[in-house]
Amino acid sequence: MSSPKSTYHHGDLHRALIDAAADLLSERGAGGFSLREVARRAGVSHAAPAHHFGDATGLLTAVAAEGFQHLHTAMIESMEGVSDPVDRLAAIARAYVEMAIAHPGHSSLMGRHDLVSPDSQLLREWSTRAYESLHEAVAAVAEEVNPEVDIDNATRLCWAMVEGLLQVHDNMTAMAEASGADTPLPTIGDVAEVFSNLIVDGIRGSDSA
Amino acid sequence: MSSPKSTYHHGDLHRALIDAAADLLSERGAGGFSLREVARRAGVSHAAPAHHFGDATGLLTAVAAEGFQHLHTAMIESMEGVSDPVDRLAAIARAYVEMAIAHPGHSSLMGRHDLVSPDSQLLREWSTRAYESLHEAVAAVAEEVNPEVDIDNATRLCWAMVEGLLQVHDNMTAMAEASGADTPLPTIGDVAEVFSNLIVDGIRGSDSA
DNA sequence: ATGATAACTTGTCAATGTCAAGATATAATT
DNA sequence: AATTATATCTTGACATTGACAAGTTATCAT
Incomplete structure (x- = not known):
């Protein structure tokens, strides 16, 4: 997991989101996946992942x-x-x-x-x-x-x-x-x-x- | 799929819900499953499945x-x-x-x-x-x-x-x-x-x- | 210094699962 | 037959979700 951002730009959000998603999937399985939870774990707003991955x-x-x-x-x-x-x-x-x-x-x-x-x-x-x-x-x-x-x-x-x-x-x-x-x-x-x-x-x- | 109910009681809702769920899973996979959609297909309200299956x-x-x-x-x-x-x-x-x-x-x-x-x-x-x-x-x-x-x-x-x-x-x-x-x-x-x-x-x- | 743009935030909406109260009609009891 | 109990459903509300769009930030290009 990347370090918390202290500026507007995260710095490596693409990486952080994939890591957060993998962690969440590992904990809850695919049935427990939530895009908002991934964004929360990456320290960004709920709609930020859309820029990098679409949906x-x-x-x-x-x-x-x-x-x-x-x-x-x-x-x-x-x-x-x-x-x-x-x-x-x-x-x-x-x-x-x-x-x-x-x-x-x-x-x-x-x-x-x-x-x-x-x-x-x-x-x-x-x-x-x-x-x-x-x-x-x-x-x-x-x-x-x-x-x-x-x-x-x-x-x-x-x-x-x-x-x-x-x-x-x-x-x-x-x-x-x-x-x-x-x-x-x-x-x-x-x-x-x-x-x-x-x-x-x-x-x-x-x-x- | 059971015939549409014409009274308050469905008649065999347990069976109808399992059938509707299997159909939906077959069409959309587990990722597309929705309890409300199953209830709609069975012709009952969204909370009716709770009686038979809990959640x-x-x-x-x-x-x-x-x-x-x-x-x-x-x-x-x-x-x-x-x-x-x-x-x-x-x-x-x-x-x-x-x-x-x-x-x-x-x-x-x-x-x-x-x-x-x-x-x-x-x-x-x-x-x-x-x-x-x-x-x-x-x-x-x-x-x-x-x-x-x-x-x-x-x-x-x-x-x-x-x-x-x-x-x-x-x-x-x-x-x-x-x-x-x-x-x-x-x-x-x-x-x-x-x-x-x-x-x-x-x-x-x-x-x- | 200014304009463009990538990268984000905020706000909104429809859909969802769950919970609880209310309504229906069937079964059980008197 | 009338009354009560209960299984079975409906309605309504709520928090959460993914998606979309407009707004904001700060970095890059000129």
Whole structure:
């Protein structure tokens, strides 16, 4: 959060609004989002965000786009120094999940087509880049393990699994909190690794897709 | 949707409100939900839903619970007359996806912990039943294919995959609409089958979880 | 120094969810 | 059958919200 403004101009309101929005989303989920509350937290009047983002959808879309940017960065970094394709895929899965846990506000929006504008060039750019990183990693695995597999489908499935993993993680967290259960959950890194092993074994065993 | 009331009492307002809510959710997604709009569609005043559901969260929770009920029913029916565990798992995956497509309004809420009350007994009952059906099916597959696999983890992963599949289906649908793309998408049934094959192959190849 | 403009504030409005009092008609009791 | 209780709804009010438009501030360009 930027320091409080002492002049008319905030100084970096664009940044402050995205940060405030991500914080609010992290605390209350998308259902508790309020543009006025974001403005209050950024220390400006309720209509100030309109200049930077147009409407509420504009701000939410910018947060989602930044989420995909974080994801892309995390994916690239996770693969550095890792040469084995199977290990790279595992690293990506872990990176995705860790990004989501580190940025819950961003993550809560990235699949929300009812809240985010599909026309945003920034959103498309970053979501496409993230997807393509995954596509390349899946292709490298397939080449080594089973060149006959359909790479597009395998990538979609891989993406689906990780999205679903986040949903299940939310489910398990919410249920654990509601029930006070003391059942130890596997760590998300463990689950991510099981996921990527499943995917690799699935690709290996796949006759066709 | 029930027929319009001609007396003071609606006759089956509880049912009409759930139907109206599911329709509205299906049209606008959760982000476009409005309790007053639901009441308008049901032909009653804006405060009438409070008697049946308390607040907006109460209505949304009831819709989500009904979604899990639909899911459970679809799962059970899909397995009838199917004896092979692997085929049963494929049937479940398809049933889940088909239920979600048939009931988009319900489906849009089933993972939304920011909108739904975890304290609802009805929600827990139906979500637990659905989960247990899947658990049994996964256990049957594991017993045949690889008794060493951790059934709880495999079930969670299976659940995660299907949740993620729905997310990806939404993604692909939204992106196709936004870009006017003419790339043919695989049918969701095809993808569900690939999923279950992946899961089964993954379980088969799994050393441990 | 002056004018243009980006960046904000203030004010207004319609729509929203919630709450509480009031009204209706159905069920239960006498 | 008449009266009372109660489930079920309506009306009205209020605070909050997103959006829009006019007004204000201070920074930039000339």
